Structure formats: structure tokens, C-alpha cells
Amino acid sequence: MKLNCVVVDDSTIHRITIAKLVSEHPDLNLVGDFSNASETRNCILNKAVDLLFLDIEMPVQSGFDLLDGLKARPQIIFVSAKSDYALRAFEYAAIDYLHKPLTKDRFNKAAQKAIELHQMKKETPEEEGEFIFVKSNLKNLKIYIGRIKWVEAFGDYIKIITEDGTHLVLSTMKAFEAELPEDKFLRVHKSFIVNIDRVERFNSRFAEIGSTQIPLSRNKKDNLANAVNKASQSQ
Structure with missing residues (x-):
């Protein structure tokens, strides 16, 4: 083809x-x-x-x-x-x-x-779910969307934290955010994007994914609450 x-x-x-x-x-x-x-x-x-x-x-x-x-x-x-x-x-x-x-x-x-x-x-089996390719260590790396926990800014790079480990990728937060499904991920801070389904609890200052506290920018609590609510209704 x-x-x-x-x-x-x-x-x-x-x-x-x-x-x-x-x-x-x-x-x-x-x-x-x-x-x-x-x-x-x-x-x-x-x-x-x-x-x-x-x-x-x-x-x-x-x-x-x-x-x-x-x-x-x-x-x-x-x-x-x-x-x-x-x-x-x-x-x-x-x-x-x-x-x-x-x-x-x-x-x-x-x-x-x-x-x-x-x-x-x-050639990727459909049952594995959605995925994207990123360039890490000069190689194309396949990352499954559902396995991403959060994304963190790191100078000229971003850190993608997944179930399988952390991947360092040359990219901006804005560019990578555009690659992610809007209904599954939310920019909660200038330096953090979270997988909505991975958020276990949150308050006005932090969202928690496992033992990690991710800071929320001012007024992001309501956005996160709405996103979590929509995600739970669609399941």
C-alpha cells in the first residue's frame, strides 16, 4: 500500500x-x-x-x-x-x-x-490499544497511550513517565500535548500533563498518581474535576 x-x-x-x-x-x-x-x-x-x-x-x-x-x-x-x-x-x-x-x-x-x-x-495488534511513536536515543520508540502516567517538562526535553519506565524525548510540552487525545490527557501545570484515568485523588494544589504529587496551576482543580467526571461517565 x-x-x-x-x-x-x-x-x-x-x-x-x-x-x-x-x-x-x-x-x-x-x-x-x-x-x-x-x-x-x-x-x-x-x-x-x-x-x-x-x-x-x-x-x-x-x-x-x-x-x-x-x-x-x-x-x-x-x-x-x-x-x-x-x-x-x-x-x-x-x-x-x-x-x-x-x-x-x-x-x-x-x-x-x-x-x-x-x-x-x-503491524501493531489492535488489542494493544492506541499508541504514538517518539524519538528517544535517536530511535523511534513506540509508546502506548494507556500506559502513560504523566508527562513532565525537562529543559529542552520532556520526560514521559509510563508503566514501563521513564523516556526522555526532545520535544516541547505544547508539541507533545497535540499528539495526545484531548479526552484522556490534561495540562494541569506549565510543566505537567496527566493521564486523567491515572489520577487517584486531588485537591486545589496537587493531583496524586501513585505516590507522586503533581502540582496544579491556579484554577486547574475545576478543569481536572470536570475531566475526571467526564471520563468516569464514559466508562
Whole structure:
């Protein structure tokens, strides 16, 4: 099965070049190419898109702006003439970061990463539940949503605390929060996101998960109470 791809670049020459590489690849299917974020967003909302080849510097809205406005994101391969954005790109769980001008060999290597990750997701047994992939120690790590207890900011990284241990991931809280189901997780503090189902008790200052007390920001108690109530009603 081919990956449905969209190419986004405000440069006509670069857009045509990337679209041609996609069309020539045996495991990729080009479903659209666009010069701006607005048209791209409409396409993603109306079609099944697996992989996005995304320029960063574009008029009106950047590639990052586009991603910030999406609730569900396809896999992302950034394409840019500058290396300045590489670190920020990994905050969006990018598969790869390609420099212009592209070579076919480098393009194919990036595409292969996306293909292999897509295949890994397909092969996961459904009974294991929802999961996401994060990059930890330069490897793609599969983490099951239900096993996450909480997420904690840690400088330029985040710590994901699960039943299986703690994983250190290069990301921002905002970027990782966007990857989590809104009905199952809540940002209770600038430095903490909790799995609502894991909260055992809470007051106006702390939420408790096991023996750990997680601080609540001002006025977050009511938000947590509402979230816990909704979760219990849906079970």
C-alpha cells in the first residue's frame, strides 16, 4: 500500500522537483501539491494524507503555523534551504529534515524512514490499544497511550513517565500535548500533563498518581474535576 503524500512549497521549481520525486517513487502516491498553508490544510481535512513534504518559510503562514493548526498530523518531512530550523523541526516529531537542493538518494532515504514507520504502525495488534511513536536515543520508540502516567517538562526535553519506565524525548510540552487525545490527557501545570484515568485523588494544589504529587496551576482543580467526571461517565 502506497503512502498518500502532499508537497508544500511556495517555490514552484522546488515544488515541482519534490512532486516529481514522489511520483517516481514506487511506494508513494502524490495526492496534491500546494504553495501555501491554507490550501494544504483544506486538503488534509478532506483527504487521507499519510506524509507531508513541508517547506518552512512561506508567505502569510509558515510550515510550523500550518502544523500548529492541525489536530491530527500526518508524518512530516521538512524541506528547507536553511539549517536554522532543524532543532525546532524535531519538536514536531519530524521523520527527517531535508536541505535544498534535494538529491534523489537523500530523498529516498527520508521516504524509506516514513514507509518503515507507517508499516510498523500497521503491524501493531489492535488489542494493544492506541499508541504514538517518539524519538528517544535517536530511535523511534513506540509508546502506548494507556500506559502513560504523566508527562513532565525537562529543559529542552520532556520526560514521559509510563508503566514501563521513564523516556526522555526532545520535544516541547505544547508539541507533545497535540499528539495526545484531548479526552484522556490534561495540562494541569506549565510543566505537567496527566493521564486523567491515572489520577487517584486531588485537591486545589496537587493531583496524586501513585505516590507522586503533581502540582496544579491556579484554577486547574475545576478543569481536572470536570475531566475526571467526564471520563468516569464514559466508562
